[in-house]
Amino acid sequence: MGAEHYPPPWFSVAPMMEWTNNHYRTLARLISKKAWLYTEMLAAETIVYQTGNLDRFLAYGPEQHPIVLQIGGNNLENLAKATQLATPYGYDEINFNCGCPSPRVVGHGCFGVCLMLDPKFVAEAMCVIAANTNVPVSVKCRIGLDGHDSYNELCDFIYKVSSQSPTRHFIIHSRKALLNGISPADNRKIPPLKYEYYYALLRDFPDLQFTINGGINSIDEVNAARMEGAHGVMLGRAAYSNPWRILGLVDSSVYGAPLHSITRRQVLEQYQVYGDSVVRMYGNKPNIRDVVKPLLGLFHGEPRNVVWKRKVDAALLHCTTIKSLLEETLGEIPERVLDAPITEVPSGSTDMFIKYYVL
Incomplete structure (x- = not known):
């Protein structure tokens, strides 16, 4: 387009x-x-x-x-x-x-x-x-x-x-x-x-x-x-x-759009459909670890994130689908984290570029 x-x-x-x-x-x-x-x-x-x-x-x-x-x-x-x-x-x-x-x-x-x-x-x-x-x-x-x-x-x-x-x-x-x-x-x-x-x-x-x-x-x-x-x-x-x-x-x-109401649980449900279709289509290339890799930052800074990633790493040794991996590991993440929508939070400096306006 x-x-x-x-x-x-x-x-x-x-x-x-x-x-x-x-x-x-x-x-x-x-x-x-x-x-x-x-x-x-x-x-x-x-x-x-x-x-x-x-x-x-x-x-x-x-x-x-x-x-x-x-x-x-x-x-x-x-x-x-x-x-x-x-x-x-x-x-x-x-x-x-x-x-x-x-x-x-x-x-x-x-x-x-x-x-x-x-x-x-x-x-x-x-x-x-x-x-x-x-x-x-x-x-x-x-x-x-x-x-x-x-x-x-x-x-x-x-x-x-x-x-x-x-x-x-x-x-x-x-x-x-x-x-x-x-x-x-x-x-x-x-x-x-x-x-x-x-x-x-x-x-x-x-x-x-x-x-x-x-x-x-x-x-x-x-x-x-x-x-x-x-x-x-x-x-x-x-x-x-x-x-x-x-x-x-x-x-x-x-961009000024309305705040997205999607939750991380919903994102994972949709990504699981994609990931398992890829694994079925291509087998070992890419392997399940490749498909899971982008998910490892999804709970950045949240409680139990490190424990969850450790459990994912262990599950990758035997899980053959994204669905089975998520079912085995998501219990480590609190429900309130999985089901909370995105919220606006201050996240960094707002004046870091002012002094750079001219050379």
Whole structure:
């Protein structure tokens, strides 16, 4: 259908390899109807060389809209072919990865965040992607990498990519990447956040759309960023590890919809139907542990959560269905937790972005 048929991307869940798969996105959509969801990053070569098995990588349920496909790569021909193959699946936007610092990415053909050093190629890649799809295209990047982390260098990247391609939307992870051997997890913590770069981009490129990413962990902080002018806000690990308190408040607190009356028991009942259908259809790939994994954050911060997760881990050794696993373990969670609807609660800072309004 395309992005114009859905609410604006004021809130989105970041693409996370081995995390934002079909299972997580199914759970996320049961909790929030309006959040924008991203796939894991898919290498263009994976799509091109798996033409006989595309559903495994590209298929998703229609309820997952609005949904963005993120692809990565550094070969224009493969990017073109991958986009062509993905287009029939009806994604609402195609995003190009210029921000991943994982050694598996930057060390394999030099793509991900390394591409920020070659804005001319990124512009060419975006032209190729846009020419092979009928939906908007976007770039996800960092504010720089290693010693190339000045605001002027970031502006040069944004200017060249936007002026030489149809790209009008950039997702900015407000940290630089360090490619000195530190882990992807450390790259999410060690480089300092520089929100001032993001807000300066809003000022200096008024015709472009920018989504802020990095260090934002609550709905209050999402709204604080938007109150200071952010076009959109993207959360990663917080939306995965605490989906009830994050995604559960997106529709009401960010988009102004009535507060969702669904309970966690109802979410689990619906997810169980999905999960068992997947297990029946595909057998051991994915296995039941893969399907259960997104549920492990559903009771984050609640009484008996740790005990429940321990019991789930034990049940996974012998349970063959999601239904039997839930029947065996949910007794550890208090009834009042299972049956309580989502409620509005203060969850974080409301002034963390004020000082970053200008560079």
